[in-house]
Structure formats: C-alpha cells, structure tokens
Amino acid sequence: MGENLYPVALVLVFVAVFVALESIYLWWNSTRGPEKRRMDRRLRMISAGGAVDSGEMSVLKRRLTSNGPAIERLMAALPRLSSLDRFLVQSGTDWTLPNFFTYSASFGALGLFGTLLVGRPMFIASLVALGLGSLPTVYLVYRRQKRLQHFERLLPEALDLIGRSLRAGHALPSALQMAGTEMPDPVGEEFRQTFDEINFGISAQDALQNLARRVPSTDLGFFVIAVLIQRESGGDLSEILANISGIIRERLKLFGKVRALSAEGRFSGVVLVLLPFATATLLYAIDPSYMSLLWTDPTGLAFLKGGVVFMIVGAFWMSRVVRIRV
Numbered sequence: 001m002g003e004n005l006y007p008v009a010l011v012l013v014f015v016a017v018f019v020a021l022e023s024i025y026l027w028w029n030s031t032r033g034p035e036k037r038r039m040d041r042r043l044r045m046i047s048a049g050g051a052v053d054s055g056e057m058s059v060l061k062r063r064l065t066s067n068g069p070a071i072e073r074l075m076a077a078l079p080r081l082s083s084l085d086r087f088l089v090q091s092g093t094d095w096t097l098p099n100f101f102t103y104s105a106s107f108g109a110l111g112l113f114g115t116l117l118v119g120r121p122m123f124i125a126s127l128v129a130l131g132l133g134s135l136p137t138v139y140l141v142y143r144r145q146k147r148l149q150h151f152e153r154l155l156p157e158a159l160d161l162i163g164r165s166l167r168a169g170h171a172l173p174s175a176l177q178m179a180g181t182e183m184p185d186p187v188g189e190e191f192r193q194t195f196d197e198i199n200f201g202i203s204a205q206d207a208l209q210n211l212a213r214r215v216p217s218t219d220l221g222f223f224v225i226a227v228l229i230q231r232e233s234g235g236d237l238s239e240i241l242a243n244i245s246g247i248i249r250e251r252l253k254l255f256g257k258v259r260a261l262s263a264e265g266r267f268s269g270v271v272l273v274l275l276p277f278a279t280a281t282l283l284y285a286i287d288p289s290y291m292s293l294l295w296t297d298p299t300g301l302a303f304l305k306g307g308v309v310f311m312i313v314g315a316f317w318m319s320r321v322v323r324i325r326v
Contacts, residue, residue: 089214091144092186100136108133121295127308147186148217153252154187155219156245163241172227172237173198190215204231219248262322269318276311 088095095103111132115125158179165175173195180192190211197207205228212224222244230237284291294300 086214087144088140090147090216091140092147093140093143095140100140103136104133107135121301123301123305124295148215151186151190151215152217152219152248154183155217155223156248156252158183158187158191159223159241159245159248163238163245166238166241172204186215219244219251222247258324262324265318265322269315269322272318273311273315276307 084100085097088097088100108129112125112129115128116122120128161179161182162172162175165178166172170178176191176198177195180188180190180195182188183191193214194207194211197210198204202210208224208227212221223241226240226244227237230240280291280294294304
C-alpha cells in the first residue's frame with residue numbers, strides 16, 4: 001500500500017513546490033518587477049508634473065509613501081512633500097520618499113554612533129553624522145545636475161526632430177511621440193510622458209506645463225512658451241523651433257568656453273577646501289597628541305568650530321565667484 005502511495009506523494013510534493021515557486025514569482029513580479037517599477041515611475045512623474053486634482057494627488061501620495069502607517073503619517077506631517085518628490089523624480093533615480101529618509105537616517109546614525117564608539121566627543125560625532133547623513137542628498141543633487149545637463153545637450157536635436165516632423169505634416173502630439181521614441185533618455189522619457197498625458201485626455205497646454213515643471217530647464221521653458229504662444233496666435237512653429245535650437249547650441253558653446261576659462265578658479269577652490277583636511281590628517285599621523293588638542297581642549301574646540309564655519313562660508317563664496325550663468 002505504501003509503495004502505491006509513494007508516486008502520489010512525489011507528485012503532490014512537486015505540485016506544492018511548483019505552486020510555491022509560482023506564487024513567489026507572481027508576488028515578486030507584482031511588487032518588485034520591471035512592469036511595477038515602470039508603473040511607479042510613471043505615477044511619480046505624473047505627481048511631479050502636478051496634472052491631477054487634489055483628491056487624486058492625495059491618493060497618489062498615499063500610494064507612493066505607503067510603506068507602513070507610521071511612515072505614511074510621518075510623510076503627511078512633513079511640509080513641501082511634493083517639492084521633495086519632484087526633486088527625486090528629477091534626479092532620475094527609483095528612490096521614493098521613504099527610501100530617501102531611510103538612507104539619510106541610516107548614514108547619519110552610522111556616523112554618530114560609530115564616532116562615539118571610537119571615543120570621539122559629541123561635537124565631532126555630530127559633524128560626522130551630519131556629513132554622512134547628507135551623502136544621499138549630495139548624490140541626488142549630483143544625479144539631478146548630470147541628468148539636466150544631459151537633457152539640455154540633447155534638447156536641440158529633439159527640437160530639430162519635432163520641427164522636421166511638423167514640416168512633414170505631422171501634428172504636435174505625433175511630433176512629441178516621435179521625439180520620445182527616437183531620442184535617448186532623459187529627453188525621450190520626458191517627451192513620451194508628455195505624449196501619454198495628451199493621449200490620456202490632458203490638454204496639450206497642461207501637458208507641456210507639466211513637462212516644464214518636471215524639468216527645470218530654461219531652454220525647455222523657451223520651447224514650452226513658444227508652443228503655447230504659437231497655439232494662441234499662430235505662426236510657423238517649425239521655424240520657431242529651429243531658431244530656439246540654434247540659440248541653445250550657441251549658448252552651450254559659450255558655456256563651454258566659460259567653463260574652460262573658470263577651470264583654474266574652480267580647481268583653486270577645491271584645493272583650498274581640501275588643504276586643511278589633508279594638513280590635519282598629516283599632522284595627526286605625525287603627532288596625535290598635538291592634533292588632539294583641537295577636540296580635547298575648550299580653546300581648541302572653539303577654534304575648530306570657527307574654522308568649520310569660515311570654511312563653509314569661504315567654499316560658498318568661491319563657488320559663487322566661479323559660477324557664471326550663461
């Protein structure tokens with residue numbers, strides 16, 4: 001009897017394992033799969049554009065921040081939530097608001113308790129915690145800046161493509177779709193989102209304004225304003241886009257020349273900022289007791305605090321001096 005049940009048991013075990021693996025795959029695909037990430041990315045871009053009413057925005061915010069009731073209540077209590085969410089979308093990452101706060105708090109706690117465990121005073125630990133806690137923000141600012149620069153470099157080609165499509169007889173939504181299909185990201189991604197909004201029933205004016213909100217680029221703002229004015233007053237939009245594309249290219253050339261001329265000042269600023277840390281590290285390696293007076297003696301702590309403040313002011317001042325807007 002037992003020998004007859006053995007094959008049946010094997011079949012049941014196989015079915016159970018298969019069902020379990022299939023369930024795990026379906027759960028993973030529905031919560032972490034590429035389609036889920038694509039949908040979340042699209043919803044976040046819509047929320048960054050702001051093309052929904054207050055009720056839909058509230059539901060969307062709850063969806064984007066719902067990693068638990070406690071986190072949801074914390075997100076609801078924080079001010080300027082939509083601006084921070086838009087900043088995350090502009091950086092081009094898949095981070096959500098809970099991810100950002102979790103990473104920042106984790107790095108900050110690691111710096112604070114790690115420094116206290118090695119016997120350093122609370123002031124030094126606070127500085128280390130502040131520095132490590134700001135690393136996610138610095139990373140997002142860097143990603144956002146690089147993404148915007150890449151967008152502005154590709155924008156003239158996208159405007160030329162839209163202008164050629166208009167001259168060939170295509171409507172503006174079709175031209176935007178063509179730019180979204182042919183151009184690489186991030187330009188293609190943003191124009192695809194704009195076409196999808198128009199295709200889903202949002203007016204072209206609102207969709208273009210949402211595009212300008214998602215991408216804080218002056219050049220893109222010129223394009224949006226030109227299209228909106230042309231739709232109200234008429235005119236040859238393809239010629240207007242060709243002129244805007246030429247202006248953007250000339251501005252990028254001038255910006256490259258300015259960066260080349262200001263390279264010496266930017267390098268000097270980096271050297272002046274890093275020189276005190278390098279000198280302090282070298283002196284601490286040679287004579288630790290001599291350098292330890294900075295955080296063990298009250299006078300040394302006062303000098304250290306003053307030095308940090310003046311270094312921050314000097315770094316900000318030098319960054320403003322070598323920063324020339326074109």
